[in-house]
Amino acid sequence: MSQSTIYVSLDIGSSSVKVLIGEVDGGSLHVIGVGNVQSAGIRKGTIIDIDATVQSIRKAVEQAERMTGMQIREVILGIPANGVLLQDVKGVVAVNSENREITDDDLDRVMKSAQVMSVPPEREIVNIIPKQFIVDDYDEIKDPRGMIGVRLEMDGTLITTSKTLVHNILRCVERAGLVIREIYLQPLAAGTFALTDDEMNHGTAFIDIGGGSTTIAIFGDNRFVSTAVIPVGGDHITKDLSIILKTPTEHARKIKHQYGHAFYDDASDDELFEVPVIGADSKDQYSQRYISEIIGVRLEELFDLVLEELYRMGIHDLPGGVVLTGGTTKLDGILQLARHVLKTRVRIHTPEYIGVREPMYSTAVGLIRYASMEDSYFGITAESQTAVAHSEMDYPSPAKKKVAAKPKEKKTSFMSKTKKFFDGFFE
Ligand SMILES: Nc1ncnc2c1ncn2[C@@H]1O[C@H](COP(=O)(O)OP(=O)(O)OP(=O)(O)O)[C@@H](O)[C@H]1O
Numbered sequence: 001m002s003q004s005t006i007y008v009s010l011d012i013g014s015s016s017v018k019v020l021i022g023e024v025d026g027g028s029l030h031v032i033g034v035g036n037v038q039s040a041g042i043r044k045g046t047i048i049d050i051d052a053t054v055q056s057i058r059k060a061v062e063q064a065e066r067m068t069g070m071q072i073r074e075v076i077l078g079i080p081a082n083g084v085l086l087q088d089v090k091g092v093v094a095v096n097s098e099n100r101e102i103t104d105d106d107l108d109r110v111m112k113s114a115q116v117m118s119v120p121p122e123r124e125i126v127n128i129i130p131k132q133f134i135v136d137d138y139d140e141i142k143d144p145r146g147m148i149g150v151r152l153e154m155d156g157t158l159i160t161t162s163k164t165l166v167h168n169i170l171r172c173v174e175r176a177g178l179v180i181r182e183i184y185l186q187p188l189a190a191g192t193f194a195l196t197d198d199e200m201n202h203g204t205a206f207i208d209i210g211g212g213s214t215t216i217a218i219f220g221d222n223r224f225v226s227t228a229v230i231p232v233g234g235d236h237i238t239k240d241l242s243i244i245l246k247t248p249t250e251h252a253r254k255i256k257h258q259y260g261h262a263f264y265d266d267a268s269d270d271e272l273f274e275v276p277v278i279g280a281d282s283k284d285q286y287s288q289r290y291i292s293e294i295i296g297v298r299l300e301e302l303f304d305l306v307l308e309e310l311y312r313m314g315i316h317d318l319p320g321g322v323v324l325t326g327g328t329t330k331l332d333g334i335l336q337l338a339r340h341v342l343k344t345r346v347r348i349h350t351p352e353y354i355g356v357r358e359p360m361y362s363t364a365v366g367l368i369r370y371a372s373m374e375d376s377y378f379g380i381t382a383e384s385q386t387a388v389a390h391s392e393m394d395y396p397s398p399a400k401k402k403v404a405a406k407p408k409e410k411k412t413s414f415m416s417k418t419k420k421f422f423d424g425f426f427e
């Protein structure tokens with residue numbers, strides 16, 4: 001009988017905090033709990049108010065818990081791509097066992113040896129992604145375990161970020177009473193599962209247009225190549241609408257969601273809607289076409305910034321085109337506008353799971369799938385998962401105390417690698 005595993009992901013966005021509880025059975029994911037609350041204390045992926053952020057995280061966690069009757073203890077956390085650096089690294093070890101068969105232990109050691117390089121004191125390792133393993137003179141190996149050899153090498157990409165940024169995020173998560181099981185760079189986790197094999201291989205820009213920021217991630221040759229963040233997102237559109245229509249932000253957001261259109265030519269001029277005016281008893285009337293001009297100008301500027309950033313990154317050709325995701329891609333007409341400005345093939349990615357069929361959930365879904373993929377690669381089994389407690393069954397305590405049980409470590413599991421990153425974080 002196959003055993004399912006529960007994963008909980010946490011995406012602390014500048015617009016909303018998302019918490020997903022997912023059950024992974026074999027290869028398939030079922031989202032069984034969702035928490036989504038407007039965030040406070042986060043701007044452009046950076047924490048500006050710890051207490052407000054902690055409150056938002058708690059609320060989102062409670063929402064997801066209520067849906068399932070489970071108690072969340074451990075989360076898979078997404079780290080934003082602001083200030084991220086990617087560098088090529090190499091690890092080399094001698095195969096340990098007498099019969100020269102490569103084991104989990106050798107894999108663990110070669111990955112660690114690739115990280116034993118000088119990371120500046122102000123930077124923190126987020127992830128290491130293997131590109132290939134080399135066993136003696138044979139390269140391009142995906143999984144060396146079980147092979148026979150003397151020398152094991154690994155070429156990989158090391159992702160580092162600002163220590164201050166990541167520590168503040170971790171502090172908030174910890175203060176919200178959660179244990180971090182794993183961290184992944186957000187666009188790495190989201191893009192890996194949003195792109196098709198061909199897109200991944202040919203060279204594609206995966207672009208997440210969120211609330212406070214837009215994250216570009218380039219994938220090609222089946223790997224994550226580079227990333228950049230533009231500090232502009234859907235909340236700028238809301239602000240533009242609020243200022244130009246002289247209406248409160250909350251109304252501007254509602255109007256954007258209900259009537260918003262990004263492509264002037266396709267926006268409707270027939271129907272008028274009423275908008276309350278700040279400081280007046282009156283209401284003004286506008287058409288979708290009128291507001292599409294305001295939205296279009298901001299988004300056109302954003303896509304121009306994307307082009308500039310791609311140029312700066314040295315990307316001149318994207319045979320796989322562009323894949324858009326993030327809450328802002330819900331806007332009607334955004335696809336037409338993106339195609340018009342970016343002059344390439346563009347599609348929108350939406351996760352195909354019941355309960356989270358919205359482009360704003362791409363990151364939270366990607367985090368669960370990435371963790372599940374790594375668990376099966378590193379051989380972490382269902383018994384070692386402690387993401388949630390079934391409050392009624394396992395922990396009948398009325399005092400709803402969070403049980404922050406540490407995951408059982410397998411002898412040479414990936415967890416030991418991860419633990420290393422967090423050692424000394426909260427001293
Ligand atoms: N139906 C809709 N139409 C237009 N915009 C929408 C719609 N639904 C959500 N949005 C916008 O999407 C944005 C939020 O997207 P998302 O949840 O992906 O951002 P985030 O992850 O919180 O922020 P970030 O990634 O920038 O930190 C907000 O600006 C919101 O107004």
Ligand SMILES: [Mg+2]
Nearest residue numbers: 013014210363
């Ligand atoms: Mg986001």
